[in-house]
Amino acid sequence: MADHSLSIEDALAAREAQKIPVPEEVQEAVRTLLRWSGEDPEREGLVDTPKRVARAWKEYCEGYAENPAMHLARTFEEVGGYDELVLLKDIPFHSHCEHHMAPIIGKASIAYMPTDKVVGISKLARVLHGFARRLQVQERLTAEVAECIWENLKPDGVAVVIEASHSCMTARGVRTPGVSMTTSRLLGCFLEDARSREEVMSLMGY
């Protein structure tokens, strides 16, 4: 029985491994992109670029290797009677859009209304980065962060507001620098109760 389940795991691991390209394949793809852009990949300044780009993309997308919910596993129940909202404001982040693989640079404000447990405040930023370090669309990133906190902390409410600028719009296409996009996801009391909503939005500066 144990041997049987082990062999299935091994087979799955082997199949999983096949889907992941080796670094040389990634570097070759970057050389192709360089030629496509009008460059000579053999030019001195570009010789090590494919290696750097491969490493950089591993880092930009390191969120795929984690489940952001793990950052919310350790909670504190002794909150000294504190039952007001907790807000982490203007957390800088970067991500990449899934349509152009172009940078998304922005800031997020994350709030929740605890019931009986809270997390270390830096964990909210870790959840954000866990989802941001993937290919994203801003609307989904906002929703994923809010829902992860909602499901794992079971608070009375969650509010996530993200303001970001998209390089695919500022540096290409309509080329409109300086514009940013705002998205929000409100759950629980922040969605249902106008006073809670006004309080959180004004603390966030909106």
Ligand SMILES: [Zn+2]
């Ligand atoms: Zn885009």
